[in-house]
Amino acid sequence: xxxxxxxxxxxxxxxxxxxxxxxxxxxxxAPLCLPLALETGDLEQLESIIQRGRPxxxxxxxxxxxxxxxxxxxxRAGSVKAYRxxxxxxxxxxxxxxxxxxxxxxxxxxxxxxxxxLALETSAICEIPFERLNELSTRIxxxxxxxxxxxxxxxxxxxxxxxxxxxxxxxxxxxxLLLSISARNARRKLSATAFRLPMSRADxxxxxxxxxxxxxxxxxxxxxxxxxxxxxxxxxxxxxxxLRDAASGTLST
Amino acid sequence: xxxxxxxxxxxxxxxxxxxxxxxxxxxxxAPLCLPLALETGDLEQLESIIQRGRPxxxxxxxxxxxxxxxxxxxxRAGSVKAYRxxxxxxxxxxxxxxxxxxxxxxxxxxxxxxxxxLALETSAICEIPFERLNELSTRIxxxxxxxxxxxxxxxxxxxxxxxxxxxxxxxxxxxxLLLSISARNARRKLSATAFRLPMSRADxxxxxxxxxxxxxxxxxxxxxxxxxxxxxxxxxxxxxxxLRDAASGTLST
DNA sequence: CGCCTGGTTGAGAATCATCAACATCTGTGG
DNA sequence: CCACAGATGTTGATGATTCTCAACCAGGCG
Numbered sequence: 001x002x003x004x005x006x007x008x009x010x011x012x013x014x015x016x017x018x019x020x021x022x023x024x025x026x027x028x029x030a031p032l033c034l035p036l037a038l039e040t041g042d043l044e045q046l047e048s049i050i051q052r053g054r055p056x057x058x059x060x061x062x063x064x065x066x067x068x069x070x071x072x073x074x075x076r077a078g079s080v081k082a083y084r085x086x087x088x089x090x091x092x093x094x095x096x097x098x099x100x101x102x103x104x105x106x107x108x109x110x111x112x113x114x115x116x117x118l119a120l121e122t123s124a125i126c127e128i129p130f131e132r133l134n135e136l137s138t139r140i141x142x143x144x145x146x147x148x149x150x151x152x153x154x155x156x157x158x159x160x161x162x163x164x165x166x167x168x169x170x171x172x173x174x175x176x177l178l179l180s181i182s183a184r185n186a187r188r189k190l191s192a193t194a195f196r197l198p199m200s201r202a203d204x205x206x207x208x209x210x211x212x213x214x215x216x217x218x219x220x221x222x223x224x225x226x227x228x229x230x231x232x233x234x235x236x237x238x239x240x241x242x243l244r245d246a247a248s249g250t251l252s253t
Numbered sequence: 254x255x256x257x258x259x260x261x262x263x264x265x266x267x268x269x270x271x272x273x274x275x276x277x278x279x280x281x282x283a284p285l286c287l288p289l290a291l292e293t294g295d296l297e298q299l300e301s302i303i304q305r306g307r308p309x310x311x312x313x314x315x316x317x318x319x320x321x322x323x324x325x326x327x328x329r330a331g332s333v334k335a336y337r338x339x340x341x342x343x344x345x346x347x348x349x350x351x352x353x354x355x356x357x358x359x360x361x362x363x364x365x366x367x368x369x370x371l372a373l374e375t376s377a378i379c380e381i382p383f384e385r386l387n388e389l390s391t392r393i394x395x396x397x398x399x400x401x402x403x404x405x406x407x408x409x410x411x412x413x414x415x416x417x418x419x420x421x422x423x424x425x426x427x428x429x430l431l432l433s434i435s436a437r438n439a440r441r442k443l444s445a446t447a448f449r450l451p452m453s454r455a456d457x458x459x460x461x462x463x464x465x466x467x468x469x470x471x472x473x474x475x476x477x478x479x480x481x482x483x484x485x486x487x488x489x490x491x492x493x494x495x496l497r498d499a500a501s502g503t504l505s506t
Numbered sequence: 507c508g509c510c511t512g513g514t515t516g517a518g519a520a521t522c523a524t525c526a527a528c529a530t531c532t533g534t535g536g
Numbered sequence: 537c538c539a540c541a542g543a544t545g546t547t548g549a550t551g552a553t554t555c556t557c558a559a560c561c562a563g564g565c566g
Contacts, residue, residue: 084412087501092416106412108405115412134398138391145387151404152361158411159337159359159368163345165418166462170522201545209419211523216546232531232545248340423554454513464555469514485513485563 022076023047032100032187033074033126034146042140049132052076056119062104064116069107071127075099078123079198083206084115093207095157096120096199098184102128105151120198165209168249173208174218175247178228182237194236222246275329276300285353285440286327286379287399295393302385305329309372315357317369322360324380328352331376332451336459337368346460348410349373349452351437355381358404373451418462421502426461427471428500431481435490447489475499 024030024047038046055077056062062073065084080097094115097103107113108130119125137144164173186192197204205215222228227243229236237243245251277283277300291299308330309315315326318337333350347368350356360366361383372378390397417426439445450457458468475481480496482489490496498504 084416086416086420090420092412092419094412094415105405106408109402109409110406114409134394134401138394138397141387141391144391144397147401148387148404149362151401151408152358153363155359155404155407155411156362156367158408158415159345159347162347162411162414162418163337163339165415166345166459167339167343200543206419212545213524213547214522217522220546453511465513466515466556467554470554473514 022052024050027076029074029076029100029188033102036142036146038140038142042143045136045140046143049129049136050074051127051129053125053127056123056125058119058121060119062117062119062125063107063113065113067113069104069111069113069130071129072102072104072107072133073117074102074126074128076124076126078125079120080117080123080125081120081199081203082115082117091206093203095161096181096203096207098181099188101184102150105154108151120203170208170210170214170218171221171246171251172249173210174204174215174222175227175243177204177208178235178237179243179247182240192237193240194234197233197235225251275305277303280329282327282329282353282441286355289395289399291393291395295396298389298393299396302382302389303327304380304382306378306380309376309378311372311374313372315370315372315378316360316366318366320366322357322364322366322383324382325355325357325360325386326370327355327379327381329377329379331378332373333370333376333378334373334452334456335368335370344459346456349434349456349460351434352441354437355403358407361404373456423461423463423467423471424474424499424504425502426463427457427468427475428480428496430457430461431488431490432496432500435493445490446493447487450486450488478504 024034025043027033034046036043051071062080063069075097077099079099080103081093082095082097082103083091083093086092095103097117103117104113106115133143133147137147164176168176181195181197182192185195199207201212201215201219204210205212208215210218219228219230222243223230225242227237227239227246229238242251277287278296280286287299289296304324315333316322328350330352332352333356334346335348335350335356336344336346339345348356350370356370357366359368386396386400390400417429421429434448434450435445438448452460454465454468454472457463458465461468463471472481472483475496476483478495480490480492480499482491495504
């Protein structure tokens with residue numbers, strides 16, 4: 001892949017004069033990513049281990065399956081898709097990550113990443129070296145607890161996805177994904193009813209265990225039924241109640 | 254549900270004179286459940302917080318969805334099914350746990366159990382109070398790391414299940430489950446080729462996102478093709494290579 | 507002995523995948 | 537600025553896999 005063009009004076013050496021070094025204390029995502037009641041000194045310590053790299057371009061990897069695991073990552077801006085390869089070599093999308101969310105925790109158990117992660121659009125990522133986080137956790141119990149909680153949450157979310165895949169129709173799966181993205185937007189004080197999907201239809205289908213065609217048909221049907229208005233990747237939820245019905249399988253039509 | 258009959262003088266008051274108090278040091282599952290290079294003193298400390306209850310009868314719950322989360326649990330004998338309720342009230346089996354495996358970690362994030370767990374047969378369970386484990390972890394870094402790894406492993410396994418549900422046929426799913434159980438048996442030095450399934454066909458189907466009928470048909474077909482010999486819950490893998498082919502979707506017939 | 511749960515097998519129906527054609531969007535280079 | 541090519545998305549027709557409904561069988565327990 002070609003180097004991204006250095007537009008707008010964007011440096012390519014990992015140092016530029018934009019705001020890559022926003023501190024956690026001033027980051028408006030901190031309440032999502034680190035909802036902690038840390039002592040001032042503690043937060044500074046945590047702050048000191050977090051590294052912020054240059055923005056990633058669309059399609060660039062944060063890490064790849066099989067690479068040595070060193071860090072977990074927090075999305076600061078943009079969005080990320082995580083995926084792994086099935087035994088037959090086909091891709092399986094395992095999750096989408098938005099600002100304030102943490103990824104990479106599946107690498108801890110074997111000390112190598114069990115999945116790959118790539119930027120779906122230009123994104124900013126904070127890197128949190130795991131060994132140093134571990135050390136810090138032994139000194140700051142609430143931080144240890146927080147990371148246990150984050151991992152547990154990941155487990156819970158995966159189990160919800162399992163339920164979705166196991167028992168739900170194409171309509172229900174798509175509706176559930178849209179509601180999930182809507183809720184995560186709301187958490188960031190963005191519109192819960194109008195947003196742009198950063199991922200392709202293929203990614204959505206792959207994530208939900210459906211083909212591209214089925215995803216496309218569901219979008220069309222939802223639009224026809226007045227649940228959504230769809231303009232390629234721009235989605236507007238026209239009737240949340242109906243969309244909830246669709247997600248729970250109680251949609252009349 | 255009726256009280257289980259107190260056969261063989263089994264006490265029902267939580268105290269009996271059998272070997273409930275086997276220590277971790279002498280437990281032959283310790284290398285699976287606690288593969289740690291702990292100092293002698295450390296192991297004693299860990300030992301001291303682990304509680305062993307009376308054996309659970311088939312159908313008894315270890316914990317239920319929504320209950321306050323206090324502990325994680327290690328299976329010492331028997332087997333356990335974990336499940337949660339989908340929004341429509343239907344059951345979703347999220348995992349099966351065998352001796353040496355740890356369950357209950359999904360409860361950490363919200364301080365309540367996100368799933369229920371029940372004994373599929375008479376089982377012995379070790380309870381590990383989480384708060385005390387947390388304290389201990391801050392003093393024993395390798396223990397902290399071990400629990401991060403266990404949770405990460407749970408995430409990885411869930412993601413493998415997601416892949417299985419998302420992209421694989423009924424044959425592939427059933428084959429994969431059988432191979433998983435086989436491998437876990439081997440880990441415990443039991444037969445990798447002949448075992449008794451502790452769960453019902455309904456549980457298998459539920460776990461794999463299939464109906465009972467489909468599971469039953471797959472078993473019959475596998476038997477007809479000479480991959481397995483099936484006698485209700487007794488399974489003998491007749492041809493591992495073919496079963497692997499079935500799991501990967503490269504089975505010729 | 508008979509009931510009830512759990513399991514198997516069959517026939518038909520439904521959902522979703524596949525295959526194929528076409529439309530649209532994006533970015534590139536003329 | 538436009539034309540073009542490749543990628544992405546939509547829509548339709550057909551077909552396969554799995555679900556649903558139903559009957560039947562086997563084993564365990566009162």
